[in-house]
Amino acid sequence: VREPLLSEKGQATVDVREGSPLPDDLTREELTLPNPSEPETARHYTRLSQMNWAIDAGPYPLGSCTMKYNPKFTEDVAADPNAAVHPDRSARSAQGNLELQYRLQEALADIGGMDAVTLQPPAGAAGELTGILVTKAYHEHHGNDRSEVVIPASAHGTNFATAATAGYEVVELPSGEDGRVDLEALEAAVGDDTAALMLTNPNTVGLFERDITEIAEIVHDAGGLLYYDGANLNALLGRGRPGDMGFDVMHYNVHKTFATPHGGGGPGAGPVGVVDELAPFLPTPRVREAETGSGYERFEPDRTIGRVHGFAGNWLVLIKAYAYVARLGDEGLADAAAKAVLNANYLAERIDLDVPFGPFHHEFAATAGDRDAADVAKRMLDFGVHPPTTKWPEMVPEAMLTEPTEIEGQSSLDDLAEAFNLAYADTDEALDAAPNRTAAARIDQVGAARDPRLSWQALDGE
Amino acid sequence: VREPLLSEKGQATVDVREGSPLPDDLTREELTLPNPSEPETARHYTRLSQMNWAIDAGPYPLGSCTMKYNPKFTEDVAADPNAAVHPDRSARSAQGNLELQYRLQEALADIGGMDAVTLQPPAGAAGELTGILVTKAYHEHHGNDRSEVVIPASAHGTNFATAATAGYEVVELPSGEDGRVDLEALEAAVGDDTAALMLTNPNTVGLFERDITEIAEIVHDAGGLLYYDGANLNALLGRGRPGDMGFDVMHYNVHKTFATPHGGGGPGAGPVGVVDELAPFLPTPRVREAETGSGYERFEPDRTIGRVHGFAGNWLVLIKAYAYVARLGDEGLADAAAKAVLNANYLAERIDLDVPFGPFHHEFAATAGDRDAADVAKRMLDFGVHPPTTKWPEMVPEAMLTEPTEIEGQSSLDDLAEAFNLAYADTDEALDAAPNRTAAARIDQVGAARDPRLSWQALDGE
Amino acid sequence: MSRANGTPYAPHTDEETAAMLAAIGVEDEEALFDIPDPVAFDGDFGIEPRTEREIRDECARIFARNDDLTEFLGRGHYGHYVPSVVDHLADRAEFLTSYTQYQPEVSQGFLQALFEYQSMLVELTGLDVANCSMYDAATALGEAATLADRVRSTSGDVVLVPEQLREGKRAVLENYCDGADMTVETYPMADGTADVDALADRAGDDVVMLYAESPTVRGCLEERLAAIGDLADETGALFALGSDVVALSVLESPASVGADVVVGEAGSLGLPTSYGMGLGIFACRDDFLRQVPGRLVGASEDANGDRAYTLTLQTREQHIRKERATSNICTNQAWVALRAAIHAATLGPDGLVDLANDCVRDAEALAARIEGLSGATAPVHDRHHFREFVVHVDQPAPAVAEDLEAEGFAVHAIDDHLLQVCVTDLNAERTDGLVAAFEEVL
Amino acid sequence: MSRANGTPYAPHTDEETAAMLAAIGVEDEEALFDIPDPVAFDGDFGIEPRTEREIRDECARIFARNDDLTEFLGRGHYGHYVPSVVDHLADRAEFLTSYTQYQPEVSQGFLQALFEYQSMLVELTGLDVANCSMYDAATALGEAATLADRVRSTSGDVVLVPEQLREGKRAVLENYCDGADMTVETYPMADGTADVDALADRAGDDVVMLYAESPTVRGCLEERLAAIGDLADETGALFALGSDVVALSVLESPASVGADVVVGEAGSLGLPTSYGMGLGIFACRDDFLRQVPGRLVGASEDANGDRAYTLTLQTREQHIRKERATSNICTNQAWVALRAAIHAATLGPDGLVDLANDCVRDAEALAARIEGLSGATAPVHDRHHFREFVVHVDQPAPAVAEDLEAEGFAVHAIDDHLLQVCVTDLNAERTDGLVAAFEEVL
Structure with missing residues (x-):
C-alpha cells in the first residue's frame, strides 16, 4: 500500500505579505506547503517508516558499511x-561539552594509536578531506611540492574523490594477485610527487595488509605520509x-566502528587522528586540559588548516x-572485533558462493560467478534479509561484499546463508x-536517471 | 513472516542455588527463561510491533472505545x-505530585459538573466499581437497604459486572423503540430496592437520552442515585x-476522552466524580489545598470506602x-466533541449500510443486515483499515458500532466508507x-478456547 | 485552506467542514447535537488552552516542587533500573497507541508479546496459567478472593490475611470482599513472618482463602510456606501467595509450596518508581482456568495453518458474560506487562537472578551497617530479607524520618520506634550517605 | 548456555562460539586474525567498561558542568522549539537505524521522506533542484564554490564573499577553494549588508562565484539581492545565495532574485541548539543538475507500474565516479533532513510564516528595548533584522558579555564595543531578564 506524498494529502497557500512585518519588496508573495494535522503527520511518517529496512528489523550485511546495533541508551x-x-x-x-570532547579525543587517540585527534569532521569523507588537507599543509610547511596521492584500485570511492577535492592527482595502484597491495607496484607508484598513500586495513575484501610495515617504509622513504581509512577499523579493535x-593520519567512522546510528544516510562523524608531527595542522579549535587552573580550554x-565544519561537527553523534x-x-572493543571476524568467517563457510581471497577478517567478497550479483541481491530481499554490497570491489567479479558484524548470532547467520544460497541457486526468471x-x-533506476523528477513539483500533472 | 517466540530463539537455565545468599530450602533450583542479546530483543519487539495495528497506523473506529490520537508531547x-x-x-x-493531582481533580470536576473527584481508580471499570461502592456506602450510611442496580440492556458489559462485583442484583432495562430509555419501563424497574441507575449518555448507539431530566427525577424519586458511565463523554465535552x-456520580475514561494511549489494553485511569453529598465516601486519600499554610495535603x-488501588492509581496516565x-x-474540548459528532454523522452518510437510530452523536450502530457483521469486519481489514466494533449492542442486528472520533479528516472518512461499502457488497466467498x-x-478463535494453550510451556512438543 | 479548529488534533479545514456539513445536510455542527436546552452547557470551564511547550514547562515546574530526595522506600512499590531499550521498544507507536486485540489478525505483535509475558509468569510461579495483567498487587489480591469465593466449597466466608499487610492492599481487598459477602480476618505474625502455629489454630472450615506473602510487607522471607500451603489444603481453603516478580526469580517456586493462586507485583520490572503505578500478577492452577479474571492470550492457528495468537476464553469476561463475568476488569495493564516482559528479556535469567540476589545481599549489608550505629537496631526481625528491613530507633521514628528527609533521604516510619528501609540497585550506591545521615540524626 | 562476551551487543553463547569455530575449522578466534606480531596490539587501552546506567549518570554529571545560561546566541546556529512529535517520529528505529538507500525496494519510506524534503526546499528556494542534504551551511558553501569552478567559463578563480561572514564559514570555504585553486576575496559591507556599489566596482571576469546572504551574519536582511544577482549575471559568475530555512519562508524567493544556487542552514528546523550540528541546504537551477554534490532522490516506477523512489544520478557520486565525482560526500545528514521535514510539516505554511514573522518582530522589539538603555545603542544597523541584531555598548563589549554571563545570559561579543543578540521563540519570554541584566551591567 503506497503512502501518498504529503503534498497529495493537502497543501495550503499562505499570503505571506498579509500581516507581514516586512515591506513587500523583501518578501515572497505566497508559500505553498503541506499542512497536515499532527495525527496525519504521525501516521504519514509511521507508515513510511514501516516501508523501510533497518538494523532493528534484521541483518544488514553491507560490506564496508559496518551496520551494527545502535545501543538505545546512547540516544538518551x-x-x-x-x-x-x-x-x-x-x-x-x-x-x-569541552570535557566530553576531551575525553573522546583521548579515547580515540588510544584506540588508533595516534597522538592527537580532532572531532570536527562531520562524516567519514569529511575526515578524509581533513586528513589529506593536513597532509597537504604538512608538505607545504616543509616546502615539499608533492602533487599525487596513491590509492589502491580497491579503495573506497571517497578516497579518490577526497584526493581530487584537495587538489591532488590520483595514482591508482592495481591490486596484487592475492588481493593485497603489491609491494613492487607500490615501489613503482611512489616517488617524489607522492604526498600520501591512502590505505584501508583490512582492505575492502577484508584482507589484512600483512606487509604493512614494508608498505609504511616504502611510503615514508619516498617522503610521503601514510593515511589510514578507518572504514574497516572494526576488525582491528x-x-x-x-x-x-x-x-601518520587516519579518520574514524563513528557509525561504523562505534555504533552510532546511520540515520538512513547520516549524520555521521569522522574524527581524525594524527601523529605528533601533524598535530599542529589539525583544524581549529581543539580542546585540551586548561594550561592554567582546572577544566578544559x-x-x-599553531599551523591549523582552519576549519572543515562551521562549528564543532556532529556533536550529538559524537556523544553517542x-x-x-x-x-x-x-x-568489549576487542571482543567486538573478534566476533565480527568470527561471524564473517562462519558466514563465508556457510554460503555456496565462492570467496576468492583469504584469510579475511570482518568482511569477504563472495562472487556470484555467472549470476548477476545485483539480481541475486534483489532475490535475497524476498527471503527477508538485506543483501550485501554488490559489484564492488571490482577486483572480484560479480562481487557480493558481505560484512555481518559482531551483532548477529549463529541462527541469524544461518538464515542469512540460506537466503544467499536460495537466491544464488534460483532460476533466471525468479x-x-x-x-x-x-x-x-x-x-526502474535507469528511468529515474534518464528523466529526473526530483520533487513533487516535478510530478505535477501525473 | 512469523516471528518466533522469544523462547524459540534461545533460553538459558540458571542454577539458582549456586552462589545464592539464601539457604537452599528458600530457593528454587533453577530458572529457565529466554536470554536474548539486546540487539535480538530490539529486533524481536520491533518486528512484533510491525504486526500490530495502531491509531498511528490508521483509523481505529471501534465504537464506544474512542480511539483518538495520543499527542506525543504528553509522553514527554x-x-x-x-x-x-x-x-x-x-x-x-x-x-x-500533589499539585498536579489537585489541578487534575479540579479540571475533571469542572468538565463533569461534579463537586469532588478521586483519581485513584486505575481504569474505567475500576472507576465504575468505585462509583458503585460509593453509592452503596451512601445508602448504607443513610440506612437504606437497597439491593438492585438498574442497567439498560444496551449498556457496556462492565456496568453489569461492576454491579455484581459490588454485590448488587442487576435489573436489566429493555431499550425503548427509539433506542433510548423507555420512561415507563424505567418507572416499572425502579423502586425501593433501587440503589442506582447506571446510564451512558449519549448511549451506546450514540443517542442522547433526551429525557434525562425525567429519568433523573424518576430515579431520585425512588431514592436511587444516578450513575454516569463516562465512556461516551467525548460527545458531550x-x-x-x-x-x-x-x-450523582460518574467515572471518566481518560484514554477515551482525554487521549491517553490505550497501550494495547491499558493502563487506563478511571477517575470518579461525585456531587457534594457523596464526597465523604470517596476513596482515601484525596488531595486538597492545605488547610494551613500553602501547598497541598x-x-x-470522613466516611471513605477505603481504597480501590494499592497506591495512587495509574499516575503516569493521569499526567498525560x-x-x-x-x-x-x-x-479545544468543545471542538473535539463537535468534530467527533460531525465525523460520525458524515461517515454514516457515506456508507451503504443502514443506520437504524438517530440522531446520533459521536458513534452510530450500522447494521450489516443479512451479512455477518464479523465477516464484513474481517474483510474490511483487507482494505487497510480497522473495522468497527461488531455484533454489539444487540438491539441492532449484526451491529457495526462505529466511532471515528474527531481526529479523522474527510478523506480518511471517505477511505473508511469505501472499505465499509466494498466489504459489505463483497461476495460470501470473499x-x-x-x-x-x-x-x-x-x-481459529473457537479452537483457541476449546484447547487453551496459554504459554509457551503449553506448546512444548509442537 | 485555513484550519482554525479548537482542537489542534482535528484535521478539518474550514472548506472540509463545510463540505461535510453539506453532505450531511445541516447548517452547522450545533445542529448535530440533540441536547435539550435545560441540560446544555456553554463550554466555559475556564480552562485556558496552552501550547505543548508551555505545558511541558508548566509541568516541569510543578514536578520540580517534589523535593530532591534519595528514596529508601519500598513496602510494595519498588524501583529498579529500567534499561533504556525498554522505553524505546515499548514506546513504539504500534504498541503504545493500539487497543485491546479484538481483531487478532492485525494484532499479532501485541498478542504474542502478551503470550510471552504470560509464559514468563508461568515459569516464575510454576503454575499453569497466568493472565496478561491486573491493575496491581492489591486488586489482584481482591480478584483472588472473589475467585476463591466462586470455586471453594467451604461453608465459610473468611479471607485470612497476615496481621501485617500493606494497608492499601488490605483496604482494596475489603472492597472486593464486601461485594461477595466475605469478611477479612487476620492471623498473627511472629518476627516479621506468619506465626504458623497460631495460623494452624485459626485455620478452619470458615476460611475460603488463606493469603500469605513472601517477601512480607516488612521485607522478610517466609520460611514455612509449604506448611501454610498444607494448612490451606487441609481446610479446603484456596492458598493465595503474594510475591514480586524479582523475588520469584530465586525464591522457592509457588507451585512447589502448594500455591493455588499467585498474586503480586510485576511492575518492579519495566516501570520506574511511578507514585505507585503497578502491574498485578495473577497466576493459578489449571483447575481454575475458566474462573480466571482478566484477559488471556492463547495460541491457535490461522486459516493457513500458521500459529497465531488471540484473546481467548472471553466468555469469562464482562463484555460477553456481563453480571456473571469472572471480574469487571476490561482495560488492564497490557502495556506495563509488555514493559516488564522486555525488561525480563533484557536481563535474561542470569540478570534476573543476579538482581534478586543483590536484593538479599544489599539489604543484609545495609542492615548490618545501621546495626553498628548507636541508637538503632537492624534488622529488627531475625529473618532473611529481600530489599528491605525494619530498624528500631530509640528516638521516635516519625521524628527520625523527618530529620532524615531534611538530610535528603526518605525512609518509612511504620511505628512509634520502627523505621523501614528499602535498598535496590537504584539507591545502593547512596547507602554511605544514608548511614551518615542516620549518624547525624540519631 | 552462558554468555560471557566482552561486548554486550554480541549474542554468542559459549556453545555457539565453539560450534562456529568448529564449522570454520579453527581452534579459537585468535586463529582468524592475520595480523603480524610486530604490529599486533594487546588490547590494553585502559578503558574500563561501564554499565549503561553508569554512563548515563557520568554523562549527565559532565553535561551539568555546562553553566545554566539563557542563550541569546545565533550567528549561524539557531534554536527554535522542536515539537515533540519530531523526536518521536524521527526516532523510529526504521528511520534511525537504517543505512543509505542502496536497495530502494526496501527503503521506500526514507526515500519518500527525503523526496518530500527536497520538494519543500524547491518550494522555499524557487529553484528546480535541491539535494537531500549537506553537512551544514559552511560545507554547502564550499561545495557551491567547487560547483562554480566546474560550470563557469570565466577566466578567473575568485570567489567573492561578504567582508562580514561567519568566520567558520569563511574558513571552510577556503579549504574547499584551496583544492580547486580558487581564492576567496571579500567585498565591503555597508551598515550590515552588501555595499552594492562597491561590489559593482569589484565584480569582473575573474569572479567565478559571487556569494551573498540574507539574513547576513549580523542578522540584517539584504535589500538589493536582485541587483547583486544582476551583477553576477553580467560578469558570468555564479550567484550563490545563503539563507536559512525559516527566513526562506517569508523572504523574496531566491529564484526571483536570480540565484543560481542556494546554500544555507536548514537545521534551525528539527534540531535543538546542538553545539553547531547542522543541516546544509543545497539547491540550484536545473542547468547544474548533473553537477550537484550529494545525494538526490528521484521518482520512478516499480515493475508493477507503481510510483517508487530511488537514489538517482549516482554517476555524479564518489562511489561510481571516484576522483571525477562532483563531491567526496558520502554520508550526509539524511536523518536531520527528515527531522527538518517533519518539523516543517508540523508547522505547515501558516506556522512557518508565523515563526518567521516573529523572528522579525521579536528582534525589532528587543532592539528597541535595549536602545532605551543608557550606554547601549541598538540596532547598530539601520536594516530590517531577522532574529538578531548588533548592539553598540560604550563599555568594552567582551567585559559586558562576561558580566551578562555572570547574570545568566549569553550574548556574542563581536568587536571591541559591539555585541550581537539573537532572539527566537525559545528565549523570547526571557527578554525581560536580559534587559534587566543589561541595565545591571551597563
Whole structure:
C-alpha cells in the first residue's frame, strides 16, 4: 500500500505579505506547503517508516558499511538538554561539552594509536578531506611540492574523490594477485610527487595488509605520509592500531566502528587522528586540559588548516560514540572485533558462493560467478534479509561484499546463508522478477536517471 | 513472516542455588527463561510491533472505545524523572505530585459538573466499581437497604459486572423503540430496592437520552442515585455536563476522552466524580489545598470506602490526561466533541449500510443486515483499515458500532466508507476467506478456547 | 485552506467542514447535537488552552516542587533500573497507541508479546496459567478472593490475611470482599513472618482463602510456606501467595509450596518508581482456568495453518458474560506487562537472578551497617530479607524520618520506634550517605 | 548456555562460539586474525567498561558542568522549539537505524521522506533542484564554490564573499577553494549588508562565484539581492545565495532574485541548539543538475507500474565516479533532513510564516528595548533584522558579555564595543531578564 506524498494529502497557500512585518519588496508573495494535522503527520511518517529496512528489523550485511546495533541508551545520553548548548558559548560556560570532547579525543587517540585527534569532521569523507588537507599543509610547511596521492584500485570511492577535492592527482595502484597491495607496484607508484598513500586495513575484501610495515617504509622513504581509512577499523579493535603500523593520519567512522546510528544516510562523524608531527595542522579549535587552573580550554593549533565544519561537527553523534566506547571498554572493543571476524568467517563457510581471497577478517567478497550479483541481491530481499554490497570491489567479479558484524548470532547467520544460497541457486526468471515480497517491486533506476523528477513539483500533472 | 517466540530463539537455565545468599530450602533450583542479546530483543519487539495495528497506523473506529490520537508531547511530560517518586513520600516532599493531582481533580470536576473527584481508580471499570461502592456506602450510611442496580440492556458489559462485583442484583432495562430509555419501563424497574441507575449518555448507539431530566427525577424519586458511565463523554465535552443532568456520580475514561494511549489494553485511569453529598465516601486519600499554610495535603474523606488501588492509581496516565486537557482548553474540548459528532454523522452518510437510530452523536450502530457483521469486519481489514466494533449492542442486528472520533479528516472518512461499502457488497466467498492481506489469516478463535494453550510451556512438543 | 479548529488534533479545514456539513445536510455542527436546552452547557470551564511547550514547562515546574530526595522506600512499590531499550521498544507507536486485540489478525505483535509475558509468569510461579495483567498487587489480591469465593466449597466466608499487610492492599481487598459477602480476618505474625502455629489454630472450615506473602510487607522471607500451603489444603481453603516478580526469580517456586493462586507485583520490572503505578500478577492452577479474571492470550492457528495468537476464553469476561463475568476488569495493564516482559528479556535469567540476589545481599549489608550505629537496631526481625528491613530507633521514628528527609533521604516510619528501609540497585550506591545521615540524626 | 562476551551487543553463547569455530575449522578466534606480531596490539587501552546506567549518570554529571545560561546566541546556529512529535517520529528505529538507500525496494519510506524534503526546499528556494542534504551551511558553501569552478567559463578563480561572514564559514570555504585553486576575496559591507556599489566596482571576469546572504551574519536582511544577482549575471559568475530555512519562508524567493544556487542552514528546523550540528541546504537551477554534490532522490516506477523512489544520478557520486565525482560526500545528514521535514510539516505554511514573522518582530522589539538603555545603542544597523541584531555598548563589549554571563545570559561579543543578540521563540519570554541584566551591567 503506497503512502501518498504529503503534498497529495493537502497543501495550503499562505499570503505571506498579509500581516507581514516586512515591506513587500523583501518578501515572497505566497508559500505553498503541506499542512497536515499532527495525527496525519504521525501516521504519514509511521507508515513510511514501516516501508523501510533497518538494523532493528534484521541483518544488514553491507560490506564496508559496518551496520551494527545502535545501543538505545546512547540516544538518551545524547538527548540530555544540558548538552544542547550553542557553539559560541565561552569555554568557561561550556565546560561539560569541552570535557566530553576531551575525553573522546583521548579515547580515540588510544584506540588508533595516534597522538592527537580532532572531532570536527562531520562524516567519514569529511575526515578524509581533513586528513589529506593536513597532509597537504604538512608538505607545504616543509616546502615539499608533492602533487599525487596513491590509492589502491580497491579503495573506497571517497578516497579518490577526497584526493581530487584537495587538489591532488590520483595514482591508482592495481591490486596484487592475492588481493593485497603489491609491494613492487607500490615501489613503482611512489616517488617524489607522492604526498600520501591512502590505505584501508583490512582492505575492502577484508584482507589484512600483512606487509604493512614494508608498505609504511616504502611510503615514508619516498617522503610521503601514510593515511589510514578507518572504514574497516572494526576488525582491528584491540588487535592492532594504525599508529603502531606506521600510519601518520587516519579518520574514524563513528557509525561504523562505534555504533552510532546511520540515520538512513547520516549524520555521521569522522574524527581524525594524527601523529605528533601533524598535530599542529589539525583544524581549529581543539580542546585540551586548561594550561592554567582546572577544566578544559579551546586552542588553535599553531599551523591549523582552519576549519572543515562551521562549528564543532556532529556533536550529538559524537556523544553517542563516547557512550559506546565507555560501554564496551577494553574487553568489549576487542571482543567486538573478534566476533565480527568470527561471524564473517562462519558466514563465508556457510554460503555456496565462492570467496576468492583469504584469510579475511570482518568482511569477504563472495562472487556470484555467472549470476548477476545485483539480481541475486534483489532475490535475497524476498527471503527477508538485506543483501550485501554488490559489484564492488571490482577486483572480484560479480562481487557480493558481505560484512555481518559482531551483532548477529549463529541462527541469524544461518538464515542469512540460506537466503544467499536460495537466491544464488534460483532460476533466471525468479531473479529477474525479484523482489516481489517487498513494499515496492523492482524499481526502474535507469528511468529515474534518464528523466529526473526530483520533487513533487516535478510530478505535477501525473 | 512469523516471528518466533522469544523462547524459540534461545533460553538459558540458571542454577539458582549456586552462589545464592539464601539457604537452599528458600530457593528454587533453577530458572529457565529466554536470554536474548539486546540487539535480538530490539529486533524481536520491533518486528512484533510491525504486526500490530495502531491509531498511528490508521483509523481505529471501534465504537464506544474512542480511539483518538495520543499527542506525543504528553509522553514527554509524563517521562519527567521528577514526577517518578515513591507513593509513600510525605506530602511535604511530594508537593509537585500533589499539585498536579489537585489541578487534575479540579479540571475533571469542572468538565463533569461534579463537586469532588478521586483519581485513584486505575481504569474505567475500576472507576465504575468505585462509583458503585460509593453509592452503596451512601445508602448504607443513610440506612437504606437497597439491593438492585438498574442497567439498560444496551449498556457496556462492565456496568453489569461492576454491579455484581459490588454485590448488587442487576435489573436489566429493555431499550425503548427509539433506542433510548423507555420512561415507563424505567418507572416499572425502579423502586425501593433501587440503589442506582447506571446510564451512558449519549448511549451506546450514540443517542442522547433526551429525557434525562425525567429519568433523573424518576430515579431520585425512588431514592436511587444516578450513575454516569463516562465512556461516551467525548460527545458531550463543552456541550453538556453529567452533573447538570442530574447525575450523582460518574467515572471518566481518560484514554477515551482525554487521549491517553490505550497501550494495547491499558493502563487506563478511571477517575470518579461525585456531587457534594457523596464526597465523604470517596476513596482515601484525596488531595486538597492545605488547610494551613500553602501547598497541598492529602486527607481522608470522613466516611471513605477505603481504597480501590494499592497506591495512587495509574499516575503516569493521569499526567498525560492533565497535559491533554491543558492543551485543548475550553475551545479545544468543545471542538473535539463537535468534530467527533460531525465525523460520525458524515461517515454514516457515506456508507451503504443502514443506520437504524438517530440522531446520533459521536458513534452510530450500522447494521450489516443479512451479512455477518464479523465477516464484513474481517474483510474490511483487507482494505487497510480497522473495522468497527461488531455484533454489539444487540438491539441492532449484526451491529457495526462505529466511532471515528474527531481526529479523522474527510478523506480518511471517505477511505473508511469505501472499505465499509466494498466489504459489505463483497461476495460470501470473499467474506469467508477474509482477511488475506494481513499478517495472519483468519484465526481459529473457537479452537483457541476449546484447547487453551496459554504459554509457551503449553506448546512444548509442537 | 485555513484550519482554525479548537482542537489542534482535528484535521478539518474550514472548506472540509463545510463540505461535510453539506453532505450531511445541516447548517452547522450545533445542529448535530440533540441536547435539550435545560441540560446544555456553554463550554466555559475556564480552562485556558496552552501550547505543548508551555505545558511541558508548566509541568516541569510543578514536578520540580517534589523535593530532591534519595528514596529508601519500598513496602510494595519498588524501583529498579529500567534499561533504556525498554522505553524505546515499548514506546513504539504500534504498541503504545493500539487497543485491546479484538481483531487478532492485525494484532499479532501485541498478542504474542502478551503470550510471552504470560509464559514468563508461568515459569516464575510454576503454575499453569497466568493472565496478561491486573491493575496491581492489591486488586489482584481482591480478584483472588472473589475467585476463591466462586470455586471453594467451604461453608465459610473468611479471607485470612497476615496481621501485617500493606494497608492499601488490605483496604482494596475489603472492597472486593464486601461485594461477595466475605469478611477479612487476620492471623498473627511472629518476627516479621506468619506465626504458623497460631495460623494452624485459626485455620478452619470458615476460611475460603488463606493469603500469605513472601517477601512480607516488612521485607522478610517466609520460611514455612509449604506448611501454610498444607494448612490451606487441609481446610479446603484456596492458598493465595503474594510475591514480586524479582523475588520469584530465586525464591522457592509457588507451585512447589502448594500455591493455588499467585498474586503480586510485576511492575518492579519495566516501570520506574511511578507514585505507585503497578502491574498485578495473577497466576493459578489449571483447575481454575475458566474462573480466571482478566484477559488471556492463547495460541491457535490461522486459516493457513500458521500459529497465531488471540484473546481467548472471553466468555469469562464482562463484555460477553456481563453480571456473571469472572471480574469487571476490561482495560488492564497490557502495556506495563509488555514493559516488564522486555525488561525480563533484557536481563535474561542470569540478570534476573543476579538482581534478586543483590536484593538479599544489599539489604543484609545495609542492615548490618545501621546495626553498628548507636541508637538503632537492624534488622529488627531475625529473618532473611529481600530489599528491605525494619530498624528500631530509640528516638521516635516519625521524628527520625523527618530529620532524615531534611538530610535528603526518605525512609518509612511504620511505628512509634520502627523505621523501614528499602535498598535496590537504584539507591545502593547512596547507602554511605544514608548511614551518615542516620549518624547525624540519631 | 552462558554468555560471557566482552561486548554486550554480541549474542554468542559459549556453545555457539565453539560450534562456529568448529564449522570454520579453527581452534579459537585468535586463529582468524592475520595480523603480524610486530604490529599486533594487546588490547590494553585502559578503558574500563561501564554499565549503561553508569554512563548515563557520568554523562549527565559532565553535561551539568555546562553553566545554566539563557542563550541569546545565533550567528549561524539557531534554536527554535522542536515539537515533540519530531523526536518521536524521527526516532523510529526504521528511520534511525537504517543505512543509505542502496536497495530502494526496501527503503521506500526514507526515500519518500527525503523526496518530500527536497520538494519543500524547491518550494522555499524557487529553484528546480535541491539535494537531500549537506553537512551544514559552511560545507554547502564550499561545495557551491567547487560547483562554480566546474560550470563557469570565466577566466578567473575568485570567489567573492561578504567582508562580514561567519568566520567558520569563511574558513571552510577556503579549504574547499584551496583544492580547486580558487581564492576567496571579500567585498565591503555597508551598515550590515552588501555595499552594492562597491561590489559593482569589484565584480569582473575573474569572479567565478559571487556569494551573498540574507539574513547576513549580523542578522540584517539584504535589500538589493536582485541587483547583486544582476551583477553576477553580467560578469558570468555564479550567484550563490545563503539563507536559512525559516527566513526562506517569508523572504523574496531566491529564484526571483536570480540565484543560481542556494546554500544555507536548514537545521534551525528539527534540531535543538546542538553545539553547531547542522543541516546544509543545497539547491540550484536545473542547468547544474548533473553537477550537484550529494545525494538526490528521484521518482520512478516499480515493475508493477507503481510510483517508487530511488537514489538517482549516482554517476555524479564518489562511489561510481571516484576522483571525477562532483563531491567526496558520502554520508550526509539524511536523518536531520527528515527531522527538518517533519518539523516543517508540523508547522505547515501558516506556522512557518508565523515563526518567521516573529523572528522579525521579536528582534525589532528587543532592539528597541535595549536602545532605551543608557550606554547601549541598538540596532547598530539601520536594516530590517531577522532574529538578531548588533548592539553598540560604550563599555568594552567582551567585559559586558562576561558580566551578562555572570547574570545568566549569553550574548556574542563581536568587536571591541559591539555585541550581537539573537532572539527566537525559545528565549523570547526571557527578554525581560536580559534587559534587566543589561541595565545591571551597563
